Amino acid sequence: MKEIFQRLIDGIPDYKEFLTVEEMDNSSKKLAQEFPDCVELFEMGRSRENHPLYCLKIGNGSQNALMFGCPHPNEPIGTMMLEYFSRELAQNKELRDELDYTWYIVKAWDADGTKLNEKWFKGPYTLYNYSRNFFRPAGHQQVDWTFPIDYKNLHFHDTIPETKAMMDLIERIRPKFIYSLHNAGFGGVYWYITEETKEIYDAMREAAKKQGVPLNLGEPEAPYCVAYSPAIYQNLGIQQSYDYLEKYGVEHPEDSIKAGTCSSDYAQDLCGSFTLLTELPYFYDKRINDLSEAGITRSDAVLISLDNSEEADKFIKSTLDISIKYMKKNNPFRLALEAFTDNAERNEAERKMVKENPDFAKKATVAEEFDNLLVTKFYKMLSYGLLVRANECELEKMAASNEDDKEKKEALERAFKLAEDRLKALSVELEEKIHYEVVPIKKLVAIQLECGLIMADYLKNN
Secondary structure, eight states: OOHHHHHHHHTOOOOOSOOOHHHHHHHHHHHHHHOTTTEEEEEEEEOTTOOEEEEEEEOOOSEEEEEEEOSSTTOOHHHHHHHHHHHHHHHOHHHHHHHOEEEEEESOSSHHHHHTTHHHHTSOOOHHHHHHTOOOOOGGGOTTSOBOEEETTEEEOOOOHHHHHHHHHHHHHOOSEEEEEOOOSBSOBEEEESSOOGGGHHHHHHHHHHTTOOBOOSSOSSTTOOEEETTEEEOOOHHHHHHHHHHTTOSOHHHHOOSOBOHHHHHHHHHOOEEEEEEOOSEEOGGGGOOSEEEEEHHHHHHHHHHHHHHHHHHHHHHHHHHGGGSOTTOHHHHHHHHHTOOHHHHHHHHHHHHHOGGGSSEEEHHHHHIIIIIHHHHHHHHHHHHHHHHHHHHHHHHHHTOOOHHHHHHHHHHHHHHHHHHHHHHHHHHHHOOOEEOOHHHHHHHHHHHHHHHHHHHHHO
């Protein structure tokens, strides 16, 4: 790695917490005031709750690059990378000249959703505290999955304001390089890229290895992911999801898909942008990259996972039924739960794929077994957290307005208690079965930044 890049990585602070949206906004304003010669701050649009969406423009390179944090609001690792990188760019002309990009930086794209996660941003970083204060919107409300698409019988044009703001920015700047700063919750490091760049795979994996964070070598995020190399996948658009459902027996895939496509798909089609995603975990267990043989077939592990997921969804739906008539239709937690438990056709397609695909007949690796039997339960904890919060937010509104409706309050409190008890019980189970470590924020920022530098430098020269 170039010496100037290594110095940059070495200078990352030992962050102990994540910044709130207000803290990020204030930091960006201060940066623009401090460095008016090379930093401009402008409002690229407004959120659905009318929060300004700020974009920093830094430098004056020969190509444009776009980086955005919180494309999903529970994913703030990228915001800390951008917090550090934006200041370093502003104060280091040598770095700007070496990279030779004009940088457009959006720290918190889904500002409204990010605010709903802020209760866990300052810690403690435990499975329970993360899931209890977690929020992720339904697909049709996700800023990075409501780009317009017309594909076969799928026609999505219900684009939300945050997405429209990003569409306008991409159309105006036509970036050569986009860094979409997602992150996972549990597991290891993996990447999505627009097309194969074999020359830098080892360098990206080495970036994770240097920080002591394992690769994610369990099941891919979606059964239709195309692996270019271990832990490196082709970028996903909604077309792959459609084709997968169609292939495995879903008669009308468009009825199961409630979202549009994503920024990487949109930008590649519009102007040939290359997008990188570096997915990182808050928590990891060393089993996530153990490729030794487990005592179960991969198909059996996936089928057990699906059974567990369906049982959890039944509990969520039955608990939601207790109080849903007292919830506002725009309750964001309710909307998310309704979307995340609408899995019948997808589950059936996955069962069919597992039976037909010979790759699933072999023995599972320890990583695959761990992913299917335990990591998937961690992700169900997040839905239990949403269930708690769906009832909690209605109870808080009742208290704030002094609403006196005994029947409503009793229903909300009953559902709240059932959800909270289930969340706590699963938390205790997973604390016993998962030997997890919390990855220091500094290490996560280092991996994400180094991979971004590697890719930006590669694209500049190729």
